[in-house]
Amino acid sequence: MVGTTTETRSETLENVLAAAASAARPLAELPPRDRAALLTSVAEALDANAAALVPLAERESNLPEARLTGELARTTFQLRQFATQLREGSFLDVVIDTADPGHPLGPKPDLRRMVVPLGPVLVFAASNFPFAFSVAGGDTASALAAGCPVVLKAHPGHPELSRRTAEVVTAALADAPRGTFALAEGLETGRAALLDPRIKAGAFTGSVTAGRALSDLAGSRPEPIPFYGELGSLNPAFVTPGAVRARGEEIASGFVSSFTLGAGQFCTKPGLLFLPSGHGLADRLAAAVRGVTAAAMLGERIRDGFTSSLGALADVPGVEPIVSPAVEEDGRVSPGLFGCTVPTLLANRDTLLRECFGPASLVVTYEGNDELFAAADALEGNLTATVHAGPDERDTAGPLLERLRDHAGRLIVDGWPTGVAVSPAMHHGGPYPATTSPLHTSVGATAIRRFLRPVCYQNAPQELLPPPLRDRNELGIPRLVDGRVTTEHLTAKEN
Amino acid sequence: MVGTTTETRSETLENVLAAAASAARPLAELPPRDRAALLTSVAEALDANAAALVPLAERESNLPEARLTGELARTTFQLRQFATQLREGSFLDVVIDTADPGHPLGPKPDLRRMVVPLGPVLVFAASNFPFAFSVAGGDTASALAAGCPVVLKAHPGHPELSRRTAEVVTAALADAPRGTFALAEGLETGRAALLDPRIKAGAFTGSVTAGRALSDLAGSRPEPIPFYGELGSLNPAFVTPGAVRARGEEIASGFVSSFTLGAGQFCTKPGLLFLPSGHGLADRLAAAVRGVTAAAMLGERIRDGFTSSLGALADVPGVEPIVSPAVEEDGRVSPGLFGCTVPTLLANRDTLLRECFGPASLVVTYEGNDELFAAADALEGNLTATVHAGPDERDTAGPLLERLRDHAGRLIVDGWPTGVAVSPAMHHGGPYPATTSPLHTSVGATAIRRFLRPVCYQNAPQELLPPPLRDRNELGIPRLVDGRVTTEHLTAKEN
Incomplete structure (x- = not known):
């Protein structure tokens, strides 16, 4: 087409x-x-x-x-x-x-x-x-x-x-x-x-x-x-044991919705979900993934890229399918979910810490905070990182966010990274490879x-200054004048 | 030593x-x-x-x-x-x-x-x-x-x-x-x-x-x-006919002081002076240069670099010495000044539009505004560019500054580029090769x-936010809150 x-x-x-x-x-x-x-x-x-x-x-x-x-x-x-x-x-x-x-x-x-x-x-x-x-x-x-x-x-x-x-x-x-x-x-x-x-x-x-x-x-x-x-960005999401206890099923559905949204073709797709071992959410996750309708990807080249990334992922020893993705006869793709442990992730960074563009994600189980923090420290740059934690787990969430801040441009608490608000406070960027300019x-x-680049005028007479820099602030814009922000005109000086 | x-x-x-x-x-x-x-x-x-x-x-x-x-x-x-x-x-x-x-x-x-x-x-x-x-x-x-x-x-x-x-x-x-x-x-x-x-x-x-x-x-x-x-930066200075008439001798001395200051070893040294042909300042310039005491350069490597740049400059057909620089027996260097025309400059950009670090500069004579503007357009990036013009020459100074703005980080009127004020409005930068980051x-x-790089927190509870982002503005810093700059606390919201 x-x-x-x-x-x-x-x-x-x-x-x-x-x-x-x-x-x-x-x-x-x-x-x-x-x-x-x-x-x-x-x-x-x-x-x-x-x-x-x-x-x-x-x-x-x-x-x-x-x-x-x-x-x-x-x-x-x-x-x-x-x-x-x-x-x-x-x-x-x-x-x-x-x-x-x-x-x-x-x-x-x-x-x-x-x-x-x-x-x-x-x-x-x-x-x-x-x-x-x-x-x-x-x-x-x-x-x-x-x-x-x-x-x-x-x-x-x-x-x-x-x-x-x-x-x-x-x-x-x-x-x-x-x-x-x-x-x-x-x-x-x-x-x-x-x-x-x-x-x-x-x-x-x-x-x-x-x-x-x-x-x-x-x-x-x-x-x-x-x-x-x-x-590229993996957009990892980390879930603490307390968050699993308080709202594990909600988190499982939220995650699946987020990583399958738009056939997983968002730069903010969560490509990693860290769950405590023994989380008990495997069935829920699998059911949610199976409930997602197959969707056509943007084009054949993108789909080929997706299946080839998937192949590399599935070939890693220790990576098990939770739900295998599939390409239907008409070319539409149904989402897939894989699982592994933190040691497997850390031993296979070149494959597992690479973005896989499309509707697939990896659930990584961790044993305690040491593994959680080790995984956070191993990340390259990301557009986003997400933490789900219980209100009594600030001792985990605090140091975790502090670590994640070194590796991401946006830190999300108890939410999902897809959906980038167009807003003055938004930052859609991050350390390499999320962007080339952090x-x-x-x-x-x-x-x-x-x-935009700065230019400084030194001792220029009024008529040679661009309008925003003249004494008379005819645009009425905020200006930092001798250390004070003002929208007023400059009073005539002897220059 | x-x-x-x-x-x-x-x-x-x-x-x-x-x-x-x-x-x-x-x-x-x-x-x-x-x-x-x-x-x-x-x-x-x-x-x-x-x-x-x-x-x-x-x-x-x-x-x-x-x-x-x-x-x-x-x-x-x-x-x-x-x-x-x-x-x-x-x-x-x-x-x-x-x-x-x-x-x-x-x-x-x-x-x-x-x-x-x-x-x-x-x-x-x-x-x-x-x-x-x-x-x-x-x-x-x-x-x-x-x-x-x-x-x-x-x-x-x-x-x-x-x-x-x-x-x-x-x-x-x-x-x-x-x-x-x-x-x-x-x-x-x-x-x-x-x-x-x-x-x-x-x-x-x-x-x-x-x-x-x-x-x-x-x-x-x-x-x-x-x-x-x-x-590197050439820091060109442009002088209009009216400025020559009004204060030619003062400009000649100011220029020589500026390019010989600190033995010409400033990144803002004016390495090019554009004068209208028939400016009549050659004797004054030569006398001013001869009046500058020889000075030791920073070290032997720097001095060797200077003499080798000078050699390349002096070898360009059409470049004539006004005052030949000299290295004294004790190693001190007396400044030099060369002259050429705009056509010579434009025909030898690779040599003449390169910084020569040390006490030497090039006076370029121009015929009319077309040559003046052509020379301005030929410049690479510079830290500064300077214009000296008479008050009735805004029609020249205006378009000239507009052109120079594309090639410099600081634009100086009726002054000299050496002496970089440490001040909030200062910009000490410019397009490549003045800097690698304009x-x-x-x-x-x-x-x-x-x-510094931006980080955005999304829906983080107060205790997980860094202090500058909390509702309570305990640092008392200016913050843009919902489009308004304020140093106040945020009133409690239902988040």
Whole structure:
């Protein structure tokens, strides 16, 4: 059902890159409110085209209509949230230190800092969120919000949807500088664009293998550029004995719902569940897994990857199937669950501490806190880590969370990692291999920071300062002036 | 006069790394006020040992006493400024979004985000600031402030001073977790430490060649880590015809003072001066350069690098000496100045757009704004760019600054780039090769951000939250709560 991806012709890519480069300065100069209007216009256009886009997405991704409708709503919500942020203005991170002739280290000049866009950004779309992490997804929204032109490398999993979405976005950006947004297709095209000196940052969501290769490529350029990859995550969940006693069955069902949601094709899918030995939940877990309807995966390549990961997992001595996954005749996949102990896990890290993308997970039983903590310490970087504990088990949950904090970007208590709220406090990131840049998030308000760099003006006269840095705070944005946050104008000084 | 550097023994390095790793969690858990006390104690100890440290620095760096005394004052000022920042608390970047069951995208959990330290940081000291960018310099101060243990790779240019400073720092940190700070010596030791999985970030100030090699090494690890290198910068200065008319002689003297300061061994040394053709300042420039006393450079290797860069520069057809630099019999160096045109500059970018570390600079004459803008567009990344313009030349200065902003981290009007104020609005960074991370600064309050990563807690009960995220704001720090900045406690909610 999926259309064909063709490599963008090199002359076309050259035009796209030249236009993006020439759009960079006018887009950067656009007042934040005007950029907000552009984002709102993209959101409105996507909403208005939902009836055309959702069926296309359904056909190319095999995801159900309700999920896709919700995902499109999330995508346009996100665009509007960045628009709100642009109007509020604190993202500009304005700091003004007025001149201080009596500074202890000697006379200090007038210094005014704000952030400015990095320049054209190459965004690699993901397959598993054909709206929210694709053409008009979070990376595109945050790069455009930052004032960076976007070259969008389409994911081959949904080429027709990508083209149609790009048309909607391009039309909605009719008032933006020419070159603000363009689509590019094909693996080689993506690599060529990433190596082009006019591209100033990359963003990617996908596998560790592909993401690391692109990250290395970005780092190999004569001018290396920031590359924000969201790669692989196991999203381990830890359950204490008290939590099993208090609500073991609820936890078992919650876990199965979470790891099978969307056929297990979420970057936040819990791929490991740690249960105390003798937990008594095996039957409940097995029943819950068997109760999940088989579902089509995003595409054949993804399904092949899943079955090959499963094969490697099942081959590890000490790993036993609780419920064997199966690929039906029509290609749909029913979920699987495996079991092993902490010593088996630790002895087979290369296989068992690797993400398996799809509806399968591993239940690991532990003997006491030493094994629990050893397993936590063995983890690589993750987007999330989850703890279920009883209220009288803070002595376990406390040190466990402290350990997990070294290995995850989001710590969830008594819940599940799937479902990433689009919210200012959200952090969707984590140490490698969860991301290639542990300082940054790809979801939430602060995602914009990835595409902004500071610039400081020293002793510049008013008329040479960009508007956010002038004495007269005509944008009414919050600014840190001589150590105090204020939205007021600066009173005239003798500079 | 310089002592000998020896490679730290590998067993010693192993102990240093193990101790740094074991210090990471206790140091992270230390309340910011306690970390502030540690920084203050280091500052006090350095001040108290000035009489011993400054003469050592003089002997090993050839820099004059007054400069070194001032530099030590800057170093301890910097430590105290980070201490102030720790007590104020906004560096924690706390964002709290309370639960919202009626959120348009579905019920939203309680989300609370703050930043936490990355873990042990490997700091490579620089030669040209034996205090401010060395053992207890800005990188060490900001990493410790962030709560990261520091392994300091000493610069071979001042080994005795490095050891003595490290002793002072270590003694001052007696109350800190064991492993908070240690010195390591030798090139191979530095490389081995950078590749060690216990090191979670690197910081470096030095040459493009060395910095790029280390940055690539950090990126080549199984777990790549953030590497903050401050490498090379030309710091071009542009002078308009009106500025020449209004104060040409003052500009000529200011420029010569700036590029010869500290024997031209500043990362902000102006290495290019653009003057309109027919500027008539050649004699004045030559006289000013001849008036500068010869000075000893930091060491023989630096001097050899300088003379070899000079050779390459002087060999370019079209580059003429205005004043030839000279190495005196006693090894001291008298400054040099060269001249060429914009077409020569653009035809020889590989040689002429490279930093030449030492007391030499290049005057480039331009014909009209087209050449001026073409030269600005040809620049790679710089720490600074400077414009001198007359008040009636905004039509030139405006577009010029707009272009320069793409290529520099700090834009100076009618001043000089040397002298980097330690101030919240300072940005000491810029696009590659000025730095390996254009989003960050190595001077000023925001330097701390390099060593912090966000973590989000979802639905965690009060007693499992770190103190900055609890309802009761016992640290009294500013927090963004449901979109509003406040230092108040959260009123009890039903979570």
